[in-house]
Amino acid sequence: MQITAEQYWQFSERVWQQHGARQTALELQDQHGLEPNLLLLALLLEQHGQFLEEGQFRLLRDAQAQWCEKMLAPYRQLRRLARNNLPTESYQQMLEVELVMEKRSQQLMLKALNHLRVQSSGDNLTACLRAQDIDPLALPGPMLEQLTHLFRSSEPDLPDTLAG
Template structure:
């Protein structure tokens, strides 16, 4: 079966808004934090993959490496900052902690921007195989989380 090219231009604003809505579902937030904290997954990558799945788009297998490489720079900033923020939580005032959290969200948004820039350089295809979200969960060894992501994505579509 030949792959059918698909074109859809994603903007950072679209992905960010989708992420806020999707992450706002309690089950998604719990599953995302589990994916991040227990399986070293990248939540922004997962959110992009869910968005692509919802639009029935996929990438070529060889594109996974380049997408993950896109994360290298932002992860080198985000991961140490997140760890520092967590350590500060019980030692700083609530307003200062909220500022630290807001800065972390800015780093997250920058990471999403990097992902969007990169995904827009790739050739996308109509999805005919396993959803990208499921492939990512399998890769991380947390396939049990896929059900939470899939069910919640379907709920979001219905809204």
């Protein structure tokens, strides 16, 4: 099953609202350089019963790396710096722009995903982390527990918004 950009985005928004998901993803981003969108795609694939190997996750990471390095990461940094120096409305506008940029990152990964052969079994969490040179067993216990919970809570029956 091919995942659409809208399915990916809606799924990401739902996961982002789960307790601890945002904090864990942002800690992985800040401490290990793992783009949250790559982690979200690994989780979405898991829900679809689709699995990738470490090298394939590296390809997905690389597909959006230049965009993130040149555009998204600097904008994130600027937004974080502006947080306490802008009126709330202006800061919210910055967040909206960042979301548009996040969607672009997701689109770049989906485009690369369409050229990959997915497997029917595997371990997306480990493969995704190792693609970023992160040893899952070296992560702090609470972070690994939260990641494991997110992947284990994957529902085999997809909500209507994800059923293609």
